[in-house]
Amino acid sequence: MSTRVIVCTVRVVRESIFARLYRILCSLILAQSVHVWLVSEDMDPDTGEGKASAVSKLRLWWTKHEGPDSLVTMSFTVDQDFGKPAAVLLNSFYSTEFFLQSVTLHVMPDGFDVYFPCHTWVNHSRLYFGTPRVLFSNSPYLPNKTPTPIRKLRKSDLLAIRGDGSGHRLHGQRIYDYEVYNDLGNPDHSASLARPILGGSRHPYPRRCRTGRNPTETDAHSEKPAGRGSNAMYVPRDDMFSAIKKWEFLLLGLRSVGHNVFLNLEHLIRDDRSFLSAEQLRYLYDGRLGSRIHKAVAEWMVNHIIKRPTDGRPFLFPPPGVAKVHENAWDVDSEYGRQRLAGVNPLVIQRMESFPPISRLDPKDFGPPTSAITSDHLKPLLEGLSVLEALQQKRLYIVDYHDAFMPFINKINGKEITGKAIYAPRTIFYLRKNGPLIPIAIELCLPPTDAEEAKSRVFTADDPQWLWRLAKAHAATVDTGYHQLVSHWLHTHACVEPFVIATHRQLSTMHPVHMLLSPHFKDTMHINALARNSLINGGGKIESNFTPGRYCMEISSAVYKGWRFDEQALPKDLLKRGMAVEDTHRHGGFELTIENYPYAVDGLEVWAAIEQWVEDYVKLYYKNDRDVQEDEELKGWWEEVTKVGHGDHAGAEWWSEMKKVEDVIEVMTTLIWMASALHAAVNFGQYAYGGYMPNNPTMARLLIPEEGTQDYKDMLTNLEGFFFNTVSTQGTTTFAMAILEILASHMSEEEYLGDRKDPAHWSCDPRAIHAFNNFRGKLKEVGRAIERRNKDGSGDEADFRQGPAQLPYTLLHPSSPGPGLTFSGIPNSISI
Numbered sequence: 094m095s096t097r098v099i100v101c102t103v104r105v106v107r108e109s110i111f112a113r114l115y116r117i118l119c120s121l122i123l124a125q126s127v128h129v130w131l132v133s134e135d136m137d138p139d140t141g142e143g144k145a146s147a148v149s150k151l152r153l154w155w156t157k158h159e160g161p162d163s164l165v166t167m168s169f170t171v172d173q174d175f176g177k178p179a180a181v182l183l184n185s186f187y188s189t190e191f192f193l194q195s196v197t198l199h200v201m202p203d204g205f206d207v208y209f210p211c212h213t214w215v216n217h218s219r220l221y222f223g224t225p226r227v228l229f230s231n232s233p234y235l236p237n238k239t240p241t242p243i244r245k246l247r248k249s250d251l252l253a254i255r256g257d258g259s260g261h262r263l264h265g266q267r268i269y270d271y272e273v274y275n276d277l278g279n280p281d282h283s284a285s286l287a288r289p290i291l292g293g294s295r296h297p298y299p300r301r302c303r304t305g306r307n308p309t310e311t312d313a314h315s316e317k318p319a320g321r322g323s324n325a326m327y328v329p330r331d332d333m334f335s336a337i338k339k340w341e342f343l344l345l346g347l348r349s350v351g352h353n354v355f356l357n358l359e360h361l362i363r364d365d366r367s368f369l370s371a372e373q374l375r376y377l378y379d380g381r382l383g384s385r386i387h388k389a390v391a392e393w394m395v396n397h398i399i400k401r402p403t404d405g406r407p408f409l410f411p412p413p414g415v416a417k418v419h420e421n422a423w424d425v426d427s428e429y430g431r432q433r434l435a436g437v438n439p440l441v442i443q444r445m446e447s448f449p450p451i452s453r454l455d456p457k458d459f460g461p462p463t464s465a466i467t468s469d470h471l472k473p474l475l476e477g478l479s480v481l482e483a484l485q486q487k488r489l490y491i492v493d494y495h496d497a498f499m500p501f502i503n504k505i506n507g508k509e510i511t512g513k514a515i516y517a518p519r520t521i522f523y524l525r526k527n528g529p530l531i532p533i534a535i536e537l538c539l540p541p542t543d544a545e546e547a548k549s550r551v552f553t554a555d556d557p558q559w560l561w562r563l564a565k566a567h568a569a570t571v572d573t574g575y576h577q578l579v580s581h582w583l584h585t586h587a588c589v590e591p592f593v594i595a596t597h598r599q600l601s602t603m604h605p606v607h608m609l610l611s612p613h614f615k616d617t618m619h620i621n622a623l624a625r626n627s628l629i630n631g632g633g634k635i636e637s638n639f640t641p642g643r644y645c646m647e648i649s650s651a652v653y654k655g656w657r658f659d660e661q662a663l664p665k666d667l668l669k670r671g672m673a674v675e676d677t678h679r680h681g682g683f684e685l686t687i688e689n690y691p692y693a694v695d696g697l698e699v700w701a702a703i704e705q706w707v708e709d710y711v712k713l714y715y716k717n718d719r720d721v722q723e724d725e726e727l728k729g730w731w732e733e734v735t736k737v738g739h740g741d742h743a744g745a746e747w748w749s750e751m752k753k754v755e756d757v758i759e760v761m762t763t764l765i766w767m768a769s770a771l772h773a774a775v776n777f778g779q780y781a782y783g784g785y786m787p788n789n790p791t792m793a794r795l796l797i798p799e800e801g802t803q804d805y806k807d808m809l810t811n812l813e814g815f816f817f818n819t820v821s822t823q824g825t826t827t828f829a830m831a832i833l834e835i836l837a838s839h840m841s842e843e844e845y846l847g848d849r850k851d852p853a854h855w856s857c858d859p860r861a862i863h864a865f866n867n868f869r870g871k872l873k874e875v876g877r878a879i880e881r882r883n884k885d886g887s888g889d890e891a892d893f894r895q896g897p898a899q900l901p902y903t904l905l906h907p908s909s910p911g912p913g914l915t916f917s918g919i920p921n922s923i924s925i
Contacts, residue, residue: 095173096173097175097200097202098170099170100201101149101166101196103196105153105165106162116154126150127152129181129182130147132242133145133175133177133179134177143179143246144171144172144242178200179232182227229602231608233604233857233861247603250601256303261304266330268303271737276319278631280312281309293741297650299739301587301625302327304316304326327622332618345838369817371787378410413784414778414781415784416898435692437576439774441580445490445671448480450463453496460547460548464536471534476526488524490523493520494572496517497579499540502517505644514819516567517571518567521534521535532554536551537549537568570791570792570793571640574639583649583656589617589768590618592614596610604726605861612922613921616924628832634832638821658742659759664681689894700770702872703770727757768923773904776836776837791821795819835925839913845919847868879903905919
């Protein structure tokens with residue numbers, strides 16, 4: 094039988110000269126290599142599976158460099174009737190891993206190419222339990238449309254990465270499995286570091302990736318903490334940061350922590366002391382702390398460690414955006430209101446449809462359910478309207494944290510935790526006739542204790558400015574905690590991880606939906622693992638620097654009880670919160686109640702672009718509802734998400750049935766929104782708004798004294814001092830600033846919405862490439878529209894896009910001008 098040749102070009106990431114020398118020695122002395130063979134779409138009548146080529150050996154030291162990559166060429170001789178290659182299989186016997194970018198097969202003499210977009214780490218075969226790695230081409234197939242000869246291979250590849258729920262996972266493996274959050278505490282170190290397990294009926298929570306570490310000696314159900322370092326916690330190898338990102342992450346952390354180090358060297362910061370004044374606070378970033386010691390050490394660090402250009406202030410905090418133009422803008426009521434619409438937490442505010450607010454908590458445990466805010470409190474501030482008229486004209490709005498925090502107040506304020514004082518607040522806002530949204534009443538609530546009844550104190554904008562400022566600070570502190578624990582961590586990081594795991598376990602890499610979703614999961618599991626190890630763990634950075642302390646994660650669990658996936662869709666979220674009303678005559682079928690609501694206006698344009706892209710793509714492969722119903726992989730994916738990954742909501746009536754094409758479009762649009770735009774909106778503004786501590790304090794330490802008490806009289810003697818004694822200490826402020834600077838920074842490898850690896854080759858389907866290019870074009874239009882709206886704003890207090898702080902809202906601009914603190918850009922994924 095005649096034969097033909099298939100030329101195989103393997104593209105790997107270029108290795109260092111030392112790694113190449115080691116690989117040469119391993120190849121020559123130990124005969125290490127990679128065994129590679131091809132599998133065709135055509136059936137071998139003897140096996141009933143795809144025809145297989147002979148095994149060829151890939152040696153990675155004989156390479157040709159091309160940019161950051163290295164190319165290795167090899168060839169296969171196959172029978173003339175071998176057919177089109179569908180998969181590349183390989184077994185590596187190298188002792189060290191390598192990163193495989195792609196494989197291109199040039200089929201001779203036909204002259205056509207088959208492209209395999211790999212982007213995967215390849216380790217020794219023993220880490221895969223002896224099963225070969227399977228790499229499919231960029232041809233998308235639904236399961237029942239897959240060429241019959243490779244269907245078994247498709248199934249076996251999925252089985253290989255699911256594991257069996259046992260064993261300690263090792264670095265380099267690619268096993269995806271589920272576990273509850275049983276690794277946040279460290280009871281073996283101290284009883285005070287024991288934390289409840291999140292996940293289950295008592296503390297419902299999304300599931301995380303299973304690591305299989307040993308249980309603690311104190312509690313057999315809890316997992317021992319991992320060590321320190323970016324590789325300490327198991328993450329499937331392909332979901333880990335790249336070497337470049339690890340280095341940038343390290344440098345960013347070094348710079349941010351360096352702020353604290355040098356501030357202490359300058360004797361400006363004492364962890365447990367309050368700031369004396371706003372002037373002292375400004376020393377952190379305005380350049381006045383630069384002594385010769387600081388400058389000399391900073392210069393040495395830049396020249397010998399960072400080794401890259403800086404802004405000349407490598408260890409000074411950057412000026413926070415909210416205080417950059419007008420440093421006192423944070424204290425203006427219209428700016429406080431604007432930030433509920435365009436700040437870092439713009440998705441909590443609700444339109445009031447009735448008055449007064451009423452709690453759903455048990456009054457026996459938490460006091461009277463009806464708010465203490467009355468019409469008499471509000472009426473003088475409603476420009477002549479009655480409360481009923483203001484409701485009817487859609488002018489009253491509320492941020493209500495009463496029920497979320499009330500069950501935890503006595504624990505946080507109790508004797509076991511010192512130096513923290515918190516209320517359960519409600520803040521009512523009024524949309525004035527000339528435009529600005531302003532806070533007009535704040536209720537600060539305390540539950541009953543053994544010694545006292547429940548208390549509710551009401552403050553209004555007519556109170557003395559200093560008293561009103563204290564009330565706003567307490568409300569802002571709770572908002573800051575809720576933002577970090579719920580809006581940011583829970584609603585994006587934690588809730589998306591089960592989808593990442595299920596996608597790898599249930600959807601083949603050749604599945605069109607896997608191809609659609611894969612860019613939106615980049616680095617998510619690694620950043621979540623790092624968070625569990627040092628950020629949200631017991632005694633970690635969040636507990637140490639936010640008022641709820643050890644109850645931080647329990648609060649997020651309590652909120653998760655009411656979480657609904659369908660309500661994460663932006664249009665449904667806006668309707669639920671009353672920030673939009675149905676209007677069939679308008680585009681989208683609804684109307685915003687606050688027309689210039691930056692998060693909603695920009696977000697709806699981004700949402701529409703994502704939705705159109707998903708619809709165009711999904712309908713290429715699901716021609717009708719029957720195609721959806723016959724997709725066994727999609728069915729398994731959805732069952733695993735709803736019954737395991739989010740198993741504490743299993744059986745909820747609000748889950749989609751996933752039986753129609755429209756169901757697929759809605760779910761995928763919502764998921765991509767959560768992983769990209771929603772996370773961008775709540776993450777990348779953290780330093781701009783939270784970097785100036787009085788604007789978003791992370792800590793409250795004193796309750797507001799009752800009038801007539803000695804504490805009240807003492808407060809009146811030094812109002813500014815009492816304010817700074819109430820909010821974060823010097824140490825908490827600088828530590829929080831360092832954390833927020835890291836979290837709000839883009840990395841150089843960031844892939845933004847509309848970008849993806851192999852933009853022209855990620856799919857061999859030209860229709861998919863065309864639809865994706867249309868999506869990219871639409872996102873550019875969205876970016877230009879945002880720029881126009883910011884440019885055309887009035888610039889006064891009625892301008893929600895800039896406001897008194899003169900900080901244009903760009904968090905939902907699809908692109909970023911570069912890495913760092915840009916306050917702009919929507920990454921594809923939750924990557925930091």
